[in-house]
Amino acid sequence: MRELTELPILRKEFIIDPLQIYESFFIGADLVLLIAAILDNEQLESFLTLCRELKLEVIVEVHNLDELERVLKTEAEIIGINNRDLNDFSVDLKTTTELTKELKRLGQRDNHYLIAESGIKTREDIDFLKEIGVDGVLIGETLMKAESPAAKVKELGLP
Numbered sequence: 763m764r765e766l767t768e769l770p771i772l773r774k775e776f777i778i779d780p781l782q783i784y785e786s787f788f789i790g791a792d793l794v795l796l797i798a799a800i801l802d803n804e805q806l807e808s809f810l811t812l813c814r815e816l817k818l819e820v821i822v823e824v825h826n827l828d829e830l831e832r833v834l835k836t837e838a839e840i841i842g843i844n845n846r847d848l849n850d851f852s853v854d855l856k857t858t859t860e861l862t863k864e865l866k867r868l869g870q871r872d873n874h875y876l877i878a879e880s881g882i883k884t885r886e887d888i889d890f891l892k893e894i895g896v897d898g899v900l901i902g903e904t905l906m907k908a909e910s911p912a913a914k915v916k917e918l919g920l921p
């Protein structure tokens with residue numbers, strides 16, 4: 763992958779063991795995803811520490827207020843709001859709207875980089891997410907299904 767792009771490479775995985783973090787480092791990932799829903803506080807803290815030691819950036823993924831509040835007690839700087847409920851796979855962009863509001867209410871918006879994840883399909887979705895103040899997006903299906911992912915990136919108005 764590294765020969766193909768200079769862009770940061772994310773290891774997007776269900777990380778539940780520190781070995782996966784070492785593995786991500788050795789295969790050349792720049793950042794990893796830690797999913798708050800599948801990690802307890804102790805794991806979250808220790809995985810973040812390990813990533814810092816290995817100089818891996820981290821997106822910590824949340825889906826509800828409880829997870830957001832847990833993550834705000836850590837050193838995490840990049841927060842991913844997953845619009846997909848991993849229990850039933852339903853997707854709703856309102857999740858990003860609501861948790862972005864909560865982040866502001868808690869006075870924690872400005873010291874975090876905010877990524878909206880999942881269910882993003884159109885230019886209108888991107889415009890809406892920009893309007894509510896997210897900094898970045900994580901898109902899977904829309905790009906994977908596109909005839910030309912590069913053209914789709916342009917169509918979505920992404921840099």
Ligand SMILES: O=C(O)c1ccccc1NCC(=O)[C@H](O)[C@H](O)COP(=O)(O)O
Nearest residue numbers: 774846879880881882900901902903904
């Ligand atoms: O990644 C998995 O293994 C997985 C397992 C079960 C449900 C969802 C899973 N992944 C979803 C994704 O990685 C999505 O592609 C990503 O969240 C982006 O969402 P979308 O743009 O809606 O594809």
